[in-house]
Amino acid sequence: MSHSSKQKFLILNPDPKDLEKTVKLSNSLQTKKGPFDTTIFLGDLITKDNAGLQETQTPETAIYFTEGQHKFSLENHKNDKLSFLGNSGIISLKSGLKLGYITGRLSDISDDELKTTFEDKEVDVLISFQWPSIIANEEKLTLVANSKLNQLLEWTKPRYWFSVGSETGRFFERLPFSWDEEQNRITRFISLGVHGSKDKYFYAFNLSLSPADDKLSVKKLGEKPKPIQAIISNVGRSAASVVPQNKRPAEESLEKQAVKKERKPVSIENCFFCLSNPTVELHLIVSIAETCYLTIAKGPLPMKNPLGFSGHGIIIPVNHFPTIKKYKESEETGLSKIEESKLFLEIAQYKSSLVKMFKSLGDYDVVFWDISRAKGIHGHTQFLPILSYNSAHLQETIDKQIEFAKQRYHNGMDYIKFTDKNDEKLSEIMNDSDYMSITLAKSETDQEIYLFKIDDENANIDMQFPRRVLAFLLRLTRRLHWTKCRETVDQESEQKAVFQEKFRPFDFTLQNNK
Structure with missing residues (x-):
């Protein structure tokens, strides 16, 4: 396979309070391990609460970034080499590979917008702030999760998904899994710690232009993440339900029982406490x-x-x-x-x-x-x-x-x-x-x-x-x-x-x- 059929990626999770330090690291890695075709910074890079990157602190290559949990600050954005992607979307890189991205402020994005942007649109690399909950649930790390991202996993079938989970970050690399028996498309999920922590905070890799080539570098495959409904059924839990968000506390439902002698039975589909609902909090x-x-x-x-x-x-x-x-x-x-x-x-x-x-x-x-x-x-x-x-x-x-x-x-x-x-x-x-x-x-x-x-x-x-x-x-x-x-x-x-x-x-x- 020729070198031109592969693209080199560098992904870093910087400390927003010391962005200059991460840029210096990125420049050093460009020299030692690069050059990289695409460099991406994760997390809350430039917000109103941090100083951003001054014009004198110049990255050697263009760096893509999106938002974390806080809103991007245009006022603090002073360097042309840092390219803000936006809240959510998919772009085509020069190689033709697809890069998907989504902000950590998921409450600002409607379900319709998510569907319009991502449904049935496969990407090669996806970056997010939170983890999809079906992966976080496997590790019992629900704080780093958002259930809205579960749909993106199915829709985009990313070959690489990078996230951080929280402001402090957390390194985790899940076993890759295949979407079909022929292993023609494989997904890897990787979360990075923040730069300066003891956790791994950068990831460099080669990506072939053909998804079918990914299996050549896989030593061991894991299982495809199970939807929450399937996880629950495996331990004898109830079937999937649909639960309205923000309506699960005991006091509301039980108080209504005390007032109303006659009421319709509450089914699994309307139960505030059934864990099997994909949108459970x-x-x-x-x-x-x-x-x-x-x-x-x-x-x-x-x-x-x-x-x-x-x-x-x-x-x-x-x-x-x-x-x-x-x-x-x-x-x-x-x-x-x-x-x-x-x-x-x-x-x-x-x-x-x-x-x-x-x-x-x-x-x-x-x-x-x-x-x-x-x-x-x-x-x-x-x-x-x-x-x-x-x-x-x-x-x-x-x-x-x-x-x-x-x-x-x-x-x-x-x-x-x-x-x-x-x-x-x-x-x-x-x-x-x-x-x-x-x-x-x-x-x-x-x-x-x-x-x-x-x-x-x-x-x-x-x-x-x-x-x-x-x-x-x-x-x-x-x-x-x-x-x-x-x-x-x-x-x-x-x-x-x-x-x-x-x-x-x-x-x-x-x-x-x-």
């Missing part, structure tokens, strides 16, 4: 196990506390069942008690890990709460850390809120307090009745469980009761309703990032994969 997810997953809460009760994040989260079964009992009856019919089910045990593992994590961060106890009703929608358990000095007032606050609930819903509420989570009476109620529970976990073994047996399945139950208790306990009554506590996607992503970093040492799903 993966930026909220902290960890995924086999039968359940852990996510931060939308509209968290507290704002950032001394921990640096709210700590309010949810443990959600992957399968579309209102209760663990319904799950057991459908998935593990041979078991006599819900406590023996995989779902119950994995939820317990998450609870144990959360207690350990928050104890490692300070004098925190953890409150867990759930409402288990056969006529419910999609069962889940919420949790929140509280400082231990507040724990002494939890029962008193519960009692006061019971009186409030009686006045509002005209329905008596009463609880049984358990201090032994293995109590037979507790097990009997959980296996045979609808119930609401609030659990104060001072440690993995020292726990107080307040169990409210729901005898009348049609009774008007205050679905906000546990959150109401905690709102009054923590003097956060202005944040009682989640709709008054909404955060932006960036704020949610930041919350999840801190949470996930703190939880990582205690995440049993990662430990099992080591």
Whole structure:
């Protein structure tokens, strides 16, 4: 094969705060490993928050770049050798190879615009800021992901896809995979760390003008990324669903149940919690196990506390069942008690890990709460850390809120307090009745469980009761309703990032994969 049938590419992820340093590196690589036909810089290269590149700092070759998470600043763009591609599009290089690009500010791009720009338009190289979620999900790195990019993978079938994931970057190189048995088209996905970090921050490669030649350099092929629906079905999860974005919190759906006695059943296609939906808000997810997953809460009760994040989260079964009992009856019919089910045990593992994590961060106890009703929608358990000095007032606050609930819903509420989570009476109620529970976990073994047996399945139950208790306990009554506590996607992503970093040492799903 002649040299002219190959094109040399250099991809770098620069530190925007020291762009001159990356340009010097690029110039050095041009001399040592080049010359390169095409050079591309990733990430947030020139924004209003950085100085850009001065006219005296001259790249030896033209450099293409696009936006990261921040808007490109024309004011700081002072060098003709740096070529801004735009928000999204496909260009033809001099060789005829196709370069696709898309900004990290994906909320600014509509689905119609994505479809018009990329649908059924194969590219040779694709650059983005975030990862497609179907690849990030494989590595349980949902913070770096955006589900909008999944469509681009199928539409463009890039031979090389480069991204960074976040401002700090992360190096990752996935095994290449083929789109057909003949291996006539192969895709490689590579994420780069930021220049100056310990991670690999540049990538140089040759690219043939013919995609069929790519297989000659492949030593080992991996599997094609599975759509989220397929990943879920492989572990016994429910079928794909379509979930409206920004409409998945428990409070909204459960509050409607409390008000309306007559309502249409909520199907998988309209469930806020079904993970199998391709547009599910993966930026909220902290960890995924086999039968359940852990996510931060939308509209968290507290704002950032001394921990640096709210700590309010949810443990959600992957399968579309209102209760663990319904799950057991459908998935593990041979078991006599819900406590023996995989779902119950994995939820317990998450609870144990959360207690350990928050104890490692300070004098925190953890409150867990759930409402288990056969006529419910999609069962889940919420949790929140509280400082231990507040724990002494939890029962008193519960009692006061019971009186409030009686006045509002005209329905008596009463609880049984358990201090032994293995109590037979507790097990009997959980296996045979609808119930609401609030659990104060001072440690993995020292726990107080307040169990409210729901005898009348049609009774008007205050679905906000546990959150109401905690709102009054923590003097956060202005944040009682989640709709008054909404955060932006960036704020949610930041919350999840801190949470996930703190939880990582205690995440049993990662430990099992080591």
